[in-house]
Amino acid sequence: MLIDSHAHLEMPDFKKDLEAVIQRAKESGVEYIFTVGTEKKDWKRALEIANSDPSIYAILGVHPHNAKEIDDQTYLLLTGLCGDEKVKAYGEIGLDFFRNLSPPDIQLKRFREQIGLAKKLGLPIVVHDREAHRETVEILKSEKAEECGGIIHCFSGDYEMAKVCIDMGFNISIPGTITFKNAEGLREIVRKIPLESLLVETDAPFLTPEPFRGKRNEPGYVRYTAQRLAEIKKVSFEKVAEVTAENTLRVYRLNEHRHPNVRR
Ligand SMILES: [Zn+2]
Numbered sequence: 151m152l153i154d155s156h157a158h159l160e161m162p163d164f165k166k167d168l169e170a171v172i173q174r175a176k177e178s179g180v181e182y183i184f185t186v187g188t189e190k191k192d193w194k195r196a197l198e199i200a201n202s203d204p205s206i207y208a209i210l211g212v213h214p215h216n217a218k219e220i221d222d223q224t225y226l227l228l229t230g231l232c233g234d235e236k237v238k239a240y241g242e243i244g245l246d247f248f249r250n251l252s253p254p255d256i257q258l259k260r261f262r263e264q265i266g267l268a269k270k271l272g273l274p275i276v277v278h279d280r281e282a283h284r285e286t287v288e289i290l291k292s293e294k295a296e297e298c299g300g301i302i303h304c305f306s307g308d309y310e311m312a313k314v315c316i317d318m319g320f321n322i323s324i325p326g327t328i329t330f331k332n333a334e335g336l337r338e339i340v341r342k343i344p345l346e347s348l349l350v351e352t353d354a355p356f357l358t359p360e361p362f363r364g365k366r367n368e369p370g371y372v373r374y375t376a377q378r379l380a381e382i383k384k385v386s387f388e389k390v391a392e393v394t395a396e397n398t399l400r401v402y403r404l405n406e407h408r409h410p411n412v413r414r
Pocket residue numbers: 242278279303304
């Protein structure tokens with residue numbers, strides 16, 4: 151079993167051929183896809199897609215790029231939508247100091263608030279961190295994010311950061327960039343992270359792995375990332391598929407019903 155732990159099926163990139171994209175994912179062995187609605191205009195669509203197919207689940211939250219759009223209605227709306235049984239995590243939330251599409255101080259404030267909301271909703275969080283490793287770890291610690299746990303998606307930190315996050319109960323998700331020629335640094339870090347803490351993702355339509363780099367990414371391509379991970383870990387492809395799938399089912403608590411406000 152393969153799982154794409156993070157994709158964006160509701161984005162306009164998939165408007166024309168979503169059914170074919172999902173079909174191809176199934177044909178390449180992808181059993182579950184988690185689609186992440188990152189801003190208000192995408193949440194309902196993400197839920198609609200999740201509710202149209204038993205193999206698709208949704209993750210909702212406000213991306214750091216959109217942090218500046220949060221108003222007094224936002225969390226109310228999200229709280230309602232996150233009550234749907236098909237929502238399995240809160241995110242992606244975090245910090246993006248590479249593009250700074252929202253001012254950094256607003257990103258920091260909204261990241262803190264959204265960790266609090268996820269805890270209230272009883273959901274694990276999906277964390278986006280780009281060029282903000284130190285601040286991300288600081289906030290995870292000060293907001294006691296170990297109470298909700300979750301995933302550091304598209305991991306780009308160093309081994310020390312991975313270790314701190316794993317010790318807090320987080321999992322590390324690896325995107326297609328690991329297949330890139332110049333990604334030896336990331337491969338070196340991943341070599342040291344136990345397979346039991348790793349997930350694979352596409353982040354489709356972005357970050358397309360080799361041999362399709364440059365084209366639109368889609369969930370079926372998660373197998374190229376898993377394949378490369380198998381080479382790095384010197385285990386079989388089947389083993390990587392099995393263990394990363396187990397990890398994903400565990401972190402998203404796929405077989406549990408949710409009890410808001412109950413600490414696990
Ligand atoms: Zn992200």
